[in-house]
Every structure is written in C-alpha cells, then in structure tokens.
Amino acid sequence: MDVQHAELLDSEAISRAEALGLHARYVVEGYMAGEHKSPYRGFAVEFAQHREYTHGDDTRHVDWKVEARTDRLFVKQYEQETNYVANILLDGSESMMYGSGDHTKLQYGKMIAAVLSFIILQQRDAVALGIFDEDMKDYAPRSDSRASLHDIMTRLAAFDGSEVTDIASILHNMAVQTPRRGIFVLISDFFDDEEAVMEGIQHLRFIGHEVIVFHTLDPYELEFPFNGLVEFHGLEKIPRILTRPAEIRHTYQREFDAFQSRIKEGCEKNGVHYVLVDTSKPLAQIMSNYLSFRMRTSKGKQH
C-alpha cells in the first residue's frame, strides 16, 4: 500500500477498501475453484508482441523460447490486452444511495466495479475507474498494474455518494476523451433522462467502444411491496409524496417495468450488453451469469 496515499484515507475507509478487495477476491476465486478453464481468463487472448520482462510480471507469460535464443526475458503480450481498456463508470448520484436490504445500490455497484477491476487486472488488462454524478467526481486513470487495484479499491471505498445525476453528459465527455476503442462498463440505476442516456451510449458506440450496462436496482424498486400510509421522501429533485402504496402498486410496477424495458431495448438496439442487477441477489451469481454469457458470445465471435 502506498503509505502517503494511505495517510490521506481514514482508517474506516481503509478497512472498507480491504473488505471490498477481499470480497472481490472471494467472489472471483470462489467461482474459479475446481474449474479447468476459468471463464475469467482472457478478456483478450490474441498474441500481439513481446515486451521485456519487468519485475512483477507474471512468469507464466514469459516466452521461454525467446529467452533460450536471446538469453533475455521477454513476456508475451496479447492483442486485445494492448488494444482494450476497461473503463468502469459508477453512478454515484443520490438515487444510488437507496437500499432496502444489506446494501445500497451504490454499495452493490462498488462491489461490481471492484470485482470487475480485480478480474481485469488479473488478466493484465487495463482498468480505468470513474465515479460520477453530474460531474466526474473521482477518476482512477487507466492502469494494467495489479498494484493499481488497491488504488481503485480505496477510491471506491472512500466515495460516499453525491446528489443529482447527469449520466448523458458524462458519457459524452468520456466518448470525447477516450478516442481509443475500449470497453465501457456503466453501473447505474439510470434514474435520469432516458433518451439523453441512450444518446450518450450511442456516442460511445459510435466511437467503437464496447458498452456493458449493469442496470442496478433494488428489489423494493422492482416489487414496490409497501403497505399502509407511507410518505416517500425523494432522494433527488422530487419532494415528498404521501400515499397508500398498495393502491398504486400495479400502476407503479407497470411504469417501472416499462422504464426497465426501455433501457434494455435501447441497449440491445445499440449492441450494448444489458445486465439487470437485483441487489438482493448474490453478486457471484450475477457476475458468473454475465461472464459465462460473455465467454459464450466471444467464442461465437472467434468461430
């Protein structure tokens, strides 16, 4: 751990960061145990070039044939590794602060971000992390160093949530600032202007980025299970509303399903992977479902 950096963080943030890292490792390794071939292996698998070995590189990637010839250590680099950077964008707006169970959506989003970072860095791919609301609130620049994992964890742990959100403008900015093709992972509840969000996604796609959407929702938002007289206090913009939820449940569910469908359909129309994240479900299950789906689709592409 970077001592200087650690000094800037409070002890709670450190422990939270360590817990997050452990959790990410637990999710990944738990899944890998007993597998002959890990589905996590190889976001990018095509060989591209050699580069001289530096301290800390995985010895598995040392090209021993070249060493035999040249008596120098080179490691193999793969094409996608060198061409793709995973940009993880986590919505840190106030609406993400809601959580009916053990986690808020933001906490769950952080775990997704941490797991993905862990996996990607394990594969020697580069990760950049951005946490935003209406602006980019925190940004960890791209790095393929495993050591950067700790930095990512710390940033994630230290972030406490913000206020209003503007996903679209963030996406447009990122599209402009990241001309090189990469992967954009967007973790959000998308409680924003849907059309504008779609335009932002389209912008990323237009540039050639692959976009993966983790639509993060609380089970209560999906089911709306409240009874009696309830006053709802809005986390963003809309003030309080007093109502009997039972009497509007059907309408709410209908409207919410429509919203979710619109996001999903918009994603599919634009060739974006859409993953619905129900924060009451185990993270491992969601990640393995998605990654196995991704492996299948990438194999399909290879053939």
Add this chain to the structure above:
Amino acid sequence: MLAGIAAVSVPIIIHLLNRRKFKTVTWAAMKFIKLSVDQNQRRMRIEDLILLLIRCALVILLALALARPASKDAASDALGQTKVTAFVILDNSYSMDLQGRDGKNAFEEAREAAQETLKALPSGSAVGVLLASDIVQGLIDEPTYDLNQAEQAIKDANVGHHATDLYPAVEFAVKTLKPLQTAQPKEIYVITDGQASGWKQNSDIENLIDKNKGAINFYVLRVGEDDSQDNLAVTKMDISSGLTPINHPLRFEVEVANHGTKERQDVTVDLFVNDESSPRDQVSIPSVPPGGTTTVPLFTRLDREGYYAIRAAFKDPKQADALAADNKNHLVVRAVKELRVLLVDGDQQGADIRDHESFFLQVALSPVADHYVQVDVKTPGELSQTGLERYTAVIMANVPSFKESDIELIQNYLRGGGGLIFYPGDKVDRDYYNEELFSRHAILPSPWGVPVGDPGQDEQYIEFQKRAFEHPVTSPWNNPEFGSLGSARTFRWHPLEEKVEEQSKVKESGLPRVVLRYEKKAAAGQEEGVLGGPAIMERDWGEGKVYQFSSTADTDWSDLPIRGASVVPLVYRIIGSIQANQDAGLNLRVGEPFRKTLAVHQSSAEGFVFDPGLSRTNNLTAQTINEQPVLQFKDTHRAGFYDFQLKGDAANRVRFAVQPDQRESDLRKVDDGDLPAGADLIRWDANVDFQAAVQKKRIGAELWLWVLGIVLLLAGLETFLAQKFSQSK
C-alpha cells in the same frame, strides 16, 4: 340523539388523525410514484370520500338506533312493538281481601290483572312492581327487564291490613319513571278495587297525571265487585282500666262500626282469651245504625301473671260480611299481681295528713291496704336512697327542685323504661324546672308558664275537655258511658306550651304530645265549648315516659283529686300506659314495627317472630338504636297476633297484636267519574281485550332493529370496499 349525531365528527377526526400517522420511506424512484399517484389521484379521492361517507352514515345510524326510534304510522307488529317502561301498582290494602260473589277475592283478581298486564308488555320492556296501601312496598322498585322476576313477585304478593292511599305509590312510580333517559313510552297501571278511601288524594293524583301528560300513560284497572258493599267491623278494643291486675274484673271497650247503608240489628260480639274456643264474655248489640258506631263493654278476669291475647270477634262472621280481616280485633295485655308507685311529696308540712300534697293521690291509687297498687311516699331528700327501678311509676308532687345527683337517678330510671309524673304546686321552683328539666335535659314535655287563676275563690275556674279526645290515655272518654272528666274544676294552673316544634337536642327525648286539654265554657246558645290549652302533656324519654300536669296533685288549685270517678281512671290509665310502654309496645297498628330492646351485653342476640297469618317464621338480628341493642320486626302488615321469642329462650315467649287500620273498613267505592280524568279506566273481567286497550296508546312500531340492520349492512359494505379499494391498482 344530538350527542350521537355529534359523534359523526369522530370518523372525520379519525380520518384526519390517521393521515398524520404514516411511515416515512426515503426513496429513489420517486418519478414512478409520482406518475402512479398522478394517474390514480382522482380515483383514490373518490374512494376516500365514499369510505368517509359510509363511516359517517354508520355513526349517524348507530346513534339513531340507540335512540330507539319508533314509527307512529306503523300499525303492524312486523317491525316489533315499541318497548315500554312500566310500573304495576297493586292495591294490597285489606279491602282487597273482600270476597266477591264468585268466591274469589279482589286481590286474586288483581293478581290476574297484573299478570295480564305483564303479558301485554312488548318483549324487552322493563317493569317495576309496587304494593300500595297507605305505605308503598317496592317489590321491584327499579324497573327490571326480567319479567319473570316481576311475575314471581306478583305471585308472591299478599294482602296487607293497611288502609288505602294510592297517591304515595303513584308519586313513587312517577318519580322513578320521570328521570329515566329513555325514548320508550312509560306507563303506570294502578290495579285497585276502587275503594273510595284510596282516592282521597284524587286531586293530587290528577295533578301528577296532568303534569306528565304525553310522557307517562296512566291506566286504572278496576277489579272486584262494582257496587259498594256493607261492612260491619270491630274497629277498636281497649282496656278501659288501663291496668291489668290479676283476679280483678277487667273491662274491655269494644267499638263496632257499621259502614253499610242499612241498620244492623242483634250483632253479637264475643270476647276470647288466648286460644280458648269458648268466649269469656258475650254482648249482643241490639242495633248499630248505618254509618255509625257503638261501643260496648266486655269483661273477663285473668288468673295469673303473664301475657294474654284478647280477641273480640263477631259471633257469626258470615252474618257480619265477607271482609274477614275486620270482623275481629286483637289486644295483648300483661297481667300483673301488683304494681308499685312511688309518691315523692314536696309538701308534707301540715300536721294533718290530708294537708300533704300526696294524700289524695295515695288514696286514689291505693284505696285499701292490700290493693294491687302499692304506694310508697317519700320526701325529695329521700330520693337518693330509694331504688327507683322497683316502681312502675314515680310521681313528683310539688317537689321544689332536684339535686344534680337526683337528675341522674331520674334519667337512668327513664332509660330503664320507668314512668315519671310531675305535678306543680306552690313549692315548685318554676325557673329551675324550666331551665333544667325542660331546656337542658328535655325531660318535661313543656315549660311551666306563669300560673293563671286564683285558688282562693271558687267562681273562676276552667274545665277539662268533654269530647275529641285524641291521646290513647284519654280516648275512652270519647264514649260518654265511660264517664266524664269535664266536671272537674281547675282554679289555678300553669299554662303549658302545646307547640314545641323543634326536636330537642337531647337525643333520648321524644316529641311532646297533648294528653288532655282544657275547654272553655260554651257560649250562650252553643252546645260545645272551645278546646283550650293542654292540661296534661307527655313525651317519651329514653325507654320511659314523662307526664306533666298543669295543676296540683292536691286540692289547692283543683278539685280533680277529690273527683274519684275521674282521677282514678285517669291516673290508672296513665300508669297503665307506662306499663304498656315497658312491654315494648305489644299492641301495634299495621306497619308499626315491633321492637324489643335488649341489654347492652345482648348485642349479638337473635330472635324469631312467628306470623300465624302467613305461617311464617322471621329471623331477627340485633341492631343498635340509640346505643342500645334492639331486635326489630317491621313486617307487621297483617293484623292479628304474632309471637316473639329470643333464640334459646322459648320459656319467655311474648305475644303482640297488630291492629288493622279501621279506616279501611269503609268499603264505599269511588264512582268512575270521580277517577282521575287523565287516566284510562279499564274494568277488569275475563272478556276484556286488555292488550288491544293498552296497545292503541303506545307509539307504534320500533324501527331501531331495522336501523341496526342497515348499520350492520353498511359496516359489511365498508369492510368490503375498504378491502377492495386497498387492493393493488
């Protein structure tokens, strides 16, 4: 009702309060809630309004149901009859005991009528039952919904031997019904034989009916024979001598009254002693005039000491009439071997014994040496050494004053049931008597006024009354054959105060009563003189009695002491009344309680009274009255003899007699037209459609059950709608 409707605000308030009771949830997906609320708002408001209206209607209808609404128009019973709150007043005076031509007495008919009245009450009605005579006996004095209880009470009711006065019972019923906060109609049924004496307070009853017109319906149910019946009654019996010594002829005065319209001839009256079947004496009265009375003497001797039950009865009750209760009269006497009287003489100065204050009294009381009245004469100074409790009566004749210790002796003597007789005289310290014996200790019935008259002349005098004797001691003189007190002349006397209205502060002291009055001479052309102030007064003190004369015991101020025919019976009757008083009132009028005062250590004693009329034994437990344990029996509603004994003391059984109220023997009936105009009259007979007669006055059919039905329906609807509305939409 208004309060109930005011309760309508309750659901509104609850509704508003409920809106203040809600959960708070911090929420992210607000726009979807807002969308949903916007889409449903109108519907939700309408649903809220519907529920609120239903709830308000529920409360209004519930209040309406509790007010027991009734429809005036509904003639049918389909809706259920209006319940009523009623009083059944059963006349149980002893005229109701009169047998009708069908062999049934009026009270049996009255009971049937009362049972029919209960049957005619709509189910759910409440009823109270009163027995009415000159007293009110509440069999059920608060209306009860338990009609079976009322039915049983009527079944168990008995005729008493009281006179009739229906007003107190009607007044009681009105006072109980009036304040009841109920919308139910109120009804009072008076079931009576229509004896005229019962409606003496007719105008008062009529006022009550008028005042409560519309609020209480009155019905008079007449039972028994319609026409007035003749009645011959033994209305009074008294022992004229006052005292009851053994082995001396005792004279009983028996009064026979003819309440009929025809003269009754050859009426034979027998005198019985105890349970003997053959009469001791018999007298035949040649004629008793219609509406008049005749008093006849009957004689007997009693041969040993103790209590005797004396009964005067018509020889042939059938010959008399069908009202059995007044065909006989009862008296209990205690025969004594001898009786001791103490004379305290305050003036023994003369050498001649005839000049002594007590001389004439002594001669009058005990004319011969072995007379059954034994007299001891003492000076006031000897009073403290004399045991007063040995004497039935103590006479203070011209005693100047008393020492404080003598007063205590006198008080204790009175507490033990003794009798004191005070005579004034020239030695008497009037101020002392008035301050100490009247004001302070309230022993004297009256203060002694400033003496009036001059004893030194014989022209100016006053006489005793010759008629209208009210006190039991002097009442025999109402019969001219008994002699007269009126011829005695009084030349000087202390005026006595008749109206001592305030009850004395001394608890043991009773109200003063006049025993004998003076009478002013008749003015020229008039037969009777005017009754004047008291000549003799008396009052109860403790368990004893105190008599006070206004003139002297010797002949200094009056010639009464030498008029043997007057003074002897008068003093004997006074002493006799003291003796009777000691026997705890063995001769009572109906309703007057029998009391047996016990010694202080007997506070846990128990006693029995056997009532032969009802073959019933009543248990008595001691109560404390004026710090003395007393056994009291109040249920003396039937005339006749009763036996009393202390538990475990069968040897000393005491018999006492209860006399019927002689006013009740007059069986004249009231005309229908003289009954209160505001009451509905129903003549009771087997064919009368009683139910129809009373129902037409009831308001109509009750609606509350229907209203309650609607309330239940609405409650069900409210539950259903509340459920339905709260389902997810």
